[in-house]
Amino acid sequence: xxxxxxxxxxxxxxxxxxxxxxxxxxxxxxxxxxxxxxxxxxxxxxxxxxxxxxxxxxxxxxxxxxxxxxxxxxxxxxxxxxxxxxxxxxxxxxxxxxxxxxxxxxxxxxxxxxxxxxxxxxxxxxxxxxxxxxxxxxxxxxxxxxxxxxxxxxxxxxxxxxxxxxxxxxxxxxxxxxxxxxxxxxxxxxxxxxxxxxxxxxxxxxxxxxxxxxxxxxxxxxxxxxxxxxxxxxxxxxxxxxxxxxxxxxxxxxxxxxxxxxxxxxxxxxxxxxxxxxxxxxxxxxxxxxxxxxxxxxxxxxxxxxxxxxxxxxxxxxxxxxxxxxxxxxxxxxxxxxxxxxxxxxxxxxxxxxxxxxxxxxxxxxxxxxxxxxxxxxxxxxxxxxxxxxxxxxxxxxxxxxxxxxxxxxxxxxxxxxxxxxxxxxxxxxxxxxxxxxxxxxxxxxxxxxxxxxxxxxxxxxxx
Amino acid sequence: xxxxxxxxxxxxxxxxxxxxxxxxxxxxxxxxxxxxxxxxxxxxxxxxxxxxxxxxxxxxxxxxxxxxxxxxxxxxxxxxxxxxxxxxxxxxxxxxxxxxxxxxxxxxxxxxxxxxxxxxxxxxxxxxxxxxxxxxxxxxxxxxxxxxxxxxxxxxxxxxxxxxxxxxxxxxxxxxxxxxxxxxxxxxxxxxxxxxxxxx
Amino acid sequence: xxxxxxxxxxxxxxxxxxxxxxxxxxxxxxxxxxxxxxxxxxxxxxxxxxxxxxxxxxxxxxxxxxxxxxxxxxxxxxxxxxxxxxxxxxxxxxxxxxxxxxxxxxxxxxxxxxxxxxxxxxxxxxxxxxxxxxxxxxxxxxxxxxxxxxxxxxxxxxxxxxxxxxxxxxxxxxxxxxxxxxxxxxxxxxxxxxxxxxxxxxxxxxxxxxxxxxxxxxxxxxxxxxxxxxxxxx
Ligand code: SF4
Numbered sequence: 001x002x003x004x005x006x007x008x009x010x011x012x013x014x015x016x017x018x019x020x021x022x023x024x025x026x027x028x029x030x031x032x033x034x035x036x037x038x039x040x041x042x043x044x045x046x047x048x049x050x051x052x053x054x055x056x057x058x059x060x061x062x063x064x065x066x067x068x069x070x071x072x073x074x075x076x077x078x079x080x081x082x083x084x085x086x087x088x089x090x091x092x093x094x095x096x097x098x099x100x101x102x103x104x105x106x107x108x109x110x111x112x113x114x115x116x117x118x119x120x121x122x123x124x125x126x127x128x129x130x131x132x133x134x135x136x137x138x139x140x141x142x143x144x145x146x147x148x149x150x151x152x153x154x155x156x157x158x159x160x161x162x163x164x165x166x167x168x169x170x171x172x173x174x175x176x177x178x179x180x181x182x183x184x185x186x187x188x189x190x191x192x193x194x195x196x197x198x199x200x201x202x203x204x205x206x207x208x209x210x211x212x213x214x215x216x217x218x219x220x221x222x223x224x225x226x227x228x229x230x231x232x233x234x235x236x237x238x239x240x241x242x243x244x245x246x247x248x249x250x251x252x253x254x255x256x257x258x259x260x261x262x263x264x265x266x267x268x269x270x271x272x273x274x275x276x277x278x279x280x281x282x283x284x285x286x287x288x289x290x291x292x293x294x295x296x297x298x299x300x301x302x303x304x305x306x307x308x309x310x311x312x313x314x315x316x317x318x319x320x321x322x323x324x325x326x327x328x329x330x331x332x333x334x335x336x337x338x339x340x341x342x343x344x345x346x347x348x349x350x351x352x353x354x355x356x357x358x359x360x361x362x363x364x365x366x367x368x369x370x371x372x373x374x375x376x377x378x379x380x381x382x383x384x385x386x387x388x389x390x391x392x393x394x395x396x397x398x399x400x401x402x403x404x405x406x407x408x409x410x411x412x413x414x415x416x417x418x419x420x421x422x423x424x425x426x427x428x429x430x431x432x433x434x435x436x437x438x439x440x441x442x443x444x445x446x447x448x449x450x451x452x453x454x455x456x457x458x459x460x461x462x463x464x
Numbered sequence: 465x466x467x468x469x470x471x472x473x474x475x476x477x478x479x480x481x482x483x484x485x486x487x488x489x490x491x492x493x494x495x496x497x498x499x500x501x502x503x504x505x506x507x508x509x510x511x512x513x514x515x516x517x518x519x520x521x522x523x524x525x526x527x528x529x530x531x532x533x534x535x536x537x538x539x540x541x542x543x544x545x546x547x548x549x550x551x552x553x554x555x556x557x558x559x560x561x562x563x564x565x566x567x568x569x570x571x572x573x574x575x576x577x578x579x580x581x582x583x584x585x586x587x588x589x590x591x592x593x594x595x596x597x598x599x600x601x602x603x604x605x606x607x608x609x610x611x612x613x614x615x616x617x618x619x620x621x622x623x624x625x626x627x628x629x630x631x632x633x634x635x636x637x638x639x640x641x642x643x644x645x646x647x648x649x650x651x652x653x654x655x656x657x658x659x660x661x662x663x664x
Numbered sequence: 665x666x667x668x669x670x671x672x673x674x675x676x677x678x679x680x681x682x683x684x685x686x687x688x689x690x691x692x693x694x695x696x697x698x699x700x701x702x703x704x705x706x707x708x709x710x711x712x713x714x715x716x717x718x719x720x721x722x723x724x725x726x727x728x729x730x731x732x733x734x735x736x737x738x739x740x741x742x743x744x745x746x747x748x749x750x751x752x753x754x755x756x757x758x759x760x761x762x763x764x765x766x767x768x769x770x771x772x773x774x775x776x777x778x779x780x781x782x783x784x785x786x787x788x789x790x791x792x793x794x795x796x797x798x799x800x801x802x803x804x805x806x807x808x809x810x811x812x813x814x815x816x817x818x819x820x821x822x823x824x825x826x827x828x829x830x831x832x833x834x835x836x837x838x839x840x841x842x843x844x845x846x847x848x849x850x851x852x853x854x855x856x857x858x859x860x861x862x863x864x865x866x867x868x869x870x871x872x873x874x875x876x877x878x879x880x881x882x883x884x885x886x887x888x889x890x891x892x893x894x895x896x897x898x
Pocket of ligand 1: 311313317340370372374
């Protein structure tokens, strides 16, 4: 996926102005998710659970080398093959080579943001391998040739009408088909793909070092099918996805579901240790786990941003974010959007390519309260803003303006003098032409200054 | 350079990047187990499963399980001749007298759970009984012994681990569902659209 | 009780009467109010923009201005949060942080006043809780209790705790997003006499957007409404 994060402001404007349906669809869907999350948190001691989850992730991340080695050893004992990919290109190469060497002609996929991050599908298609997204939302997007706009609900920016038109065209359903009929049509189509696929590709929610268990959470059952039906299963797993012990799983499975959708747990969870060898097990003959770095060790080395690696990709911060709600994920210009994208993307891609993202926030703080692993997103937004300013990645006028304001405001006499005239210019044409301030008046009336400043009222004496 | 050496090099490079990122950083302690304080029993399990969209039925005292299930399926499956796919290791007495079919074609799949967790409404299903029976059928019936119900998910998973995780374990807590189309809930998207838990 | 008013740059210039009402209210409640004349801005604009050096300069300046104050009262949740939460993070732990209060919280919690009077009888009010007051200072109910204690009906506003979209620099850097956020709040607003907030920035954002879209809602700063509650004037 091309990185277009530098164009955040333009992308956001275009979405808001040209496709008002997106704002409506995303606002509605995220509000429902967020309300469900609040109800689900209220049923548990959410504060204690979140602190616990933060602690487990902090432990695993600060011992990551040991846990990676432990996970590798367990998986190998279980008969799985472990691969290591330093970057996106290596990860693509590993999967594509594997597919080609095994004579794979078609691949079914479960939803995985990491495969979007490393752009796996085109690499397989280039080699003549058919790739089928099987998550219903991802399937819709594949037909539309669009990127996901939300971690959990990849197609939440699309309305029922959009899907009706798409499926009528591609699957021959009625123009006014109901969601049940549309889903049934997709199911029929994809069931055949599952049965003919030689390889299933998934991501991974958690990888337990102690037992070499790959855990996958879902509601549709397509991930269980992806990891069970084809003879080869390949899972792409970010190196930050580790959990230390099997005992940690129960808490994380529940907390992730509660944060993301408000459920007690996903309808289906797959706990995968390795290939099927026992009698009766009709699962895959081969299981491959690809451990992917792709910038994560750089993030780990950053003394502030490393905390973003706790992320379990639940989407709660997106659902509660008033900024995300107005545009959906496409405005952010890369795979990870919303509050977590705004602090993770600069770490994974570098600030040069993503500088506007940390500024795409009003710093309202709602994301932190929602996050199941207590990532201090507002603090990290400031961290990246400071880095962007220090490296001159923001408009010069902005920096100059704030410097001038500071120079004035640390000189009380000058401040008092200029304060008498400044606000009065607000309604004037000069105000509308200043670059920073024209941003205000484009969509709003100029603020109305008080007839007299407070300090003038004070010096005249304030009577009761 | 051989592919194998390439692979080891990448592995070692990643691990050494991790180590250098962590050098000088204090290792933080594991906080210990989380007490999720779930409630146990058939009642708690049933109410959670029903919230998850599943159906819970309790075997009538004295009834023969196979016959009883057969009658139940008559009400639930609107087909003249429902067919069943049965998981490996399902005891004969739990199998209703209905024609069998492969999971790809059967209208009902029949499993036995290893255990369950009341706090999440979760059934533990081993892969060794055959995954297709659990996944490809429109209606999935899972037999569950009352004694195998744990309050907490963590306990259900621990006992599963003691029995052996094998290649894979499936945790089913409700019917297959999605709200990806116009935010309307649909069931039976890929996996079974109906989940019936039959408590013994 | 001795109280220094930190008026904030926005209230000084855009909500001067409301800040004066804060003084009247505090005096009415028995406080001796001072106004350290060299005060300017708390430094939040620079801080939130990531201008670390400038933020520190402003924070040092303001800490100096307020160093002798027994209590600092701020008619802005956002600026109060800047002083109480960000100053220590900037290394100014011994500054005015622990002595600084948002106006509503000072009256309700520190002065422990539940009812200022019945001056708001019959009024219906939508209360916008600024994000920093709500999430950084943990102020959820203080101002609402004061409004209700004076007889006002504080309506259920589905998006009451959602951000208005101001965010300082954000409002001019990302104007379409910022105003879409304001619209989302205003669209869910029930019929009320006034929209009240303890944050000048939020009030500027919401009122400026409302005026642009031809909405004639009345926006009022908490300080004026509380003074009205105590004084019983219309
Ligand atoms: S940052 Fe937190 S809330 Fe956001 S997706 Fe990650 S875990 Fe969920």
